Amino acid sequence: MVDELPHVLWAHRTMPKTSNRETPFSLTYGTEAMIPAEIGEPTRRTLQGEKGYEEDLRLNLNLVEERREEAARREVEYKKKEIEKYYNARVREVKFKKGDLVLRENGATRKEDQGKLGPKWEGPYQVTWAGDKGAYKLADLAGKEIPWTWNSMQLRKYYA
Template identity: 35%
Template sequence: MLWSIRTTATKPTGETPFFLVYGAEAVLPHKVRRRSTRVLAFDEAQQGAMWGTDLVLGEERRREAALRAARYQQALWRYHCRNIRPRTLEVGDLVLRRVLSWEGLHKLSPMWEGPFKVVHVSRPGAARLETQERVPVPNAWNIQHLRRFYP
């Protein structure tokens, strides 16, 4: 499993992790056994003369991979900023809470419970709740497990 991960080109860099570490592409074991053209073309005497060239070309490919990875990260950031809208809750809002424990429930059970009232927003992503009967709910809840309730 690790061998396949290390010898497969990744999307952000366009290179294999094996190449980025060792500066050369891996020769897979089945290619050695079957005597592929790459294995047959290998010459130990020429390899010493080409070593310096391989180092320079390897560094250049690593720099290109770093640039591709930076472009990939920027594209991910632009996608995130374009498609993710921040959600905020204020004191007094009515919310539904996601059912986190499916113990004793079946597949047709509701995925949300409530409504609950927000009594305190401790930080932008967390809120303390209470039931309609003014019973406080233990622990603060992350906003990703809450959604606004419209009566």
């Protein structure tokens, strides 16, 4: 099992990563690795000779910083997209209509900290206006308008 470790590491270092589309080897050394089978076969890299290969290597080393910056940018973009996908898969969209009874999150209006056992929701309130983008205006059951607008993430359906 330990004998296989160098082969596994080699495979890991020479495989392009999904997040940045680069291999760890190329980001470290500025050029792609030559696999053992490529050394014996005639390829552009093996046929151009020592002098031409050194010139290509120097050019790649000059551009390695740009490649690293571009890979970092692609990785940030990829991670942002994956986080957004993860979040959106778990968000449940709730639509309330005018007249629905709801509870609102207690955090915005809590005057004093009631500890972790204090109530998390308060209400019920009645929806008096429902915007098309998830914004709502509320009133208490006596009809007194509650200041501010609320979004659906701060509201829960009230079941009497």
